[in-house]
Amino acid sequence: MFKYFEPNKIFSITSRAPKYVLLLFIIIFSIGLTEALILSPEDYKQSHSVRIMYVHVPASWICLGIFSSITFLSVIGYIFKIRNFFLISKSLAPSGFVFNIVSLVTGSIWGKPTWGTWWAWDARITSMLILLLFYILYLVAWRIYDNKDKVFKVTTVITILGIINVPIIKYSVDWWNTLHQPASINILSKSSIHISMLYPLLIMTAAFALFSLLIFLMKYNTELIKIKNKGLDRL
Amino acid sequence: MYGRKVKLRFFYIFIIFLILSLTIFLTLKSLEENVIYFQSPTDVKALAEIDKKKIRIGGMVKKKSILIKEKEVKFVVTDFKNEINVIYSGLIPNLFAEGKGVVAEGFLKDKSLFLATKILAKHDENYMPPEVKAALEEK
Numbered sequence: 574m575f576k577y578f579e580p581n582k583i584f585s586i587t588s589r590a591p592k593y594v595l596l597l598f599i600i601i602f603s604i605g606l607t608e609a610l611i612l613s614p615e616d617y618k619q620s621h622s623v624r625i626m627y628v629h630v631p632a633s634w635i636c637l638g639i640f641s642s643i644t645f646l647s648v649i650g651y652i653f654k655i656r657n658f659f660l661i662s663k664s665l666a667p668s669g670f671v672f673n674i675v676s677l678v679t680g681s682i683w684g685k686p687t688w689g690t691w692w693a694w695d696a697r698i699t700s701m702l703i704l705l706l707f708y709i710l711y712l713v714a715w716r717i718y719d720n721k722d723k724v725f726k727v728t729t730v731i732t733i734l735g736i737i738n739v740p741i742i743k744y745s746v747d748w749w750n751t752l753h754q755p756a757s758i759n760i761l762s763k764s765s766i767h768i769s770m771l772y773p774l775l776i777m778t779a780a781f782a783l784f785s786l787l788i789f790l791m792k793y794n795t796e797l798i799k800i801k802n803k804g805l806d807r808l
Numbered sequence: 809m810y811g812r813k814v815k816l817r818f819f820y821i822f823i824i825f826l827i828l829s830l831t832i833f834l835t836l837k838s839l840e841e842n843v844i845y846f847q848s849p850t851d852v853k854a855l856a857e858i859d860k861k862k863i864r865i866g867g868m869v870k871k872k873s874i875l876i877k878e879k880e881v882k883f884v885v886t887d888f889k890n891e892i893n894v895i896y897s898g899l900i901p902n903l904f905a906e907g908k909g910v911v912a913e914g915f916l917k918d919k920s921l922f923l924a925t926k927i928l929a930k931h932d933e934n935y936m937p938p939e940v941k942a943a944l945e946e947k
Contacts, residue, residue: 616938626935648821651821652814652818652821686902687929687931688901688929689899689927689929690926693845696845733825741832749840749844749845750844751845752845752846754930754933769937
């Protein structure tokens, strides 16, 4: 299985794939934006301000998903000493970080017209802010440690610390009284969001996922070039 | 199947994870009072004594309970078990309405009267177009 992780094979993919991903992203993103901003209906209660949801919710999902992936890859990479997994994690982190900021900022903009406040220290919002701090810790760790073995250990510990926060974010709205509303989309039970609003949401999620993939491929490509140029620093 | 070192690292990670989860769980458990954003009328009723501190209460705005007199708004917050009367003057968020969620920040006068200094609307997780809402109400 590990022979598919050969740098040369990966490099031939990562250097060619971004332009196709970019094209696909532009198509899906345009469809998503038209659906979300023009075609989808307004909400019965929030009217047009509901449209912020189509950016806010996908951004939150993606940033949680990326953090979970980073943790998974780091832990597996640490246990089995697979250096490549750490490079994948490192390349994934920036887009997760950016989407975390997007989630907090759009949430704040959405909070003003609906709740009547920009910010509230409730469990959901605070735990999301803590996730952002973990993203910062993670990214900074890669900058300050030169020793590869050390940076692998440190980032693994940071992700383990951070991953405990992820279920707290998910269930904060069920466990405690929060200002933030509970989840509208449930896999097991019926979703409390109308189908005409669910489609744009899913298209936007696909668009954001493609954007993360694009940034990831570009970042990962750079990492591979660095390794090629150094020569010594094998995977 | 795997080497001793691999197993060792696996258990090491596992134990770190376990200890950290336990620590965070216990911390949150003991800080629960601070983690919750607001108290329900039932929580308020269960309070041993009325604090002078600023607190937040939340629940539904009882149907047909909103009274607007000049700049003052009076309404009843309910969790369908207990109720609290709220008096407030100031800006009201757009989504503040009868039968909808609300969070009020302020001071308890006594167990049935709350003087609010700020009101936040708490909206629910239901999203639908107005036509669908109208259709649902017709049923």
